[in-house]
Amino acid sequence: MDNVNEIIDQNCKYLFKKSGVDISVYNLRVSQLLNYITCEILNSIHDKRSFAITYAKFMQEAENISNNATDERISLSYSEFKRNHSIDLNELAIAKSREYQQLLHCEMPKALLTDFLTKRLYYGQYRALNIECNTIQPINDIEVTTHENFVLATEQLKYDGNDTPRQRLNNTINLENSYAENVQIRHGVCVHMTKDAKKQDQISWKDE
Incomplete structure (x- = not known):
């Protein structure tokens, strides 16, 4: 499990600017990305289709997450939550x-x-x-x-x-x-x- 967390961190630390924000904000960004991917996979399973995500869509979601979780404020999508x-x-x-x-x-x-x-x-x-x-x-x-x-x-x-x-x-x-x-x-x-x-x-x- 520690190795998995290390791999996730290695892949996310530049994407979510780990060195430029509070560590709690960085951890939240990573958590929200994992939640997004998990939900998309579960929706694919429910719809009996394969899961795929384009690079552009992945980067757009990462950007949205970064914009919604900053050192000044945290936002949460109501539609996704509901x-x-x-x-x-x-x-x-x-x-x-x-x-x-x-x-x-x-x-x-x-x-x-x-x-x-x-x-x-x-x-x-x-x-x-x-x-x-x-x-x-x-x-x-x-x-x-x-x-x-x-x-x-x-x-x-x-x-x-x-x-x-x-x-x-x-x-x-x-x-x-x-x-x-x-x-x-x-x-x-x-x-x-x-x-x-x-x-x-x-x-x-x-x-x-």
């Missing part, structure tokens, strides 16, 4: 989670609830990758702004006499958060911040 991750609402861990229970108060169709939980999972992965690579400030900015949006939305709803769980959710996710690079992160962080473990700045669609 393709490789599914949510089962019957799983006990999901059914017992505060995120799920809070979304139930919003009285939404199962498909929409699943979509919100997928975005929460996506944000959790995005958050973990940024923390792992020491790009923590964007996460702090996203979460502080999200909580401020929640407070603003809730107070306005109370003033208007229209404070319901669904309205809290809708109004919070629709407020601008310039630190979130896509709408999936903006939605996902809102659900993430309803979790049990997050006591500081915790969000509730329905007060407990």
Whole structure:
């Protein structure tokens, strides 16, 4: 196994500029390339076709990975994440989670609830990758702004006499958060911040 890792490193250290970035960023780039190739191979097996990749396509994917993982920020493709991750609402861990229970108060169709939980999972992965690579400030900015949006939305709803769980959710996710690079992160962080473990700045669609 050590020899395999050494071979991978020898083939990737120039491709991903090992000497020019933080080692955690370099390791993430290598990991994402291996994940990409693994997923493509599994898709080929599923479709009963041989796996092949052109040099141009390989280099384009490597460039995309490098652009999405830098010392300043880490990006994560939502479409690829969603393709490789599914949510089962019957799983006990999901059914017992505060995120799920809070979304139930919003009285939404199962498909929409699943979509919100997928975005929460996506944000959790995005958050973990940024923390792992020491790009923590964007996460702090996203979460502080999200909580401020929640407070603003809730107070306005109370003033208007229209404070319901669904309205809290809708109004919070629709407020601008310039630190979130896509709408999936903006939605996902809102659900993430309803979790049990997050006591500081915790969000509730329905007060407990």
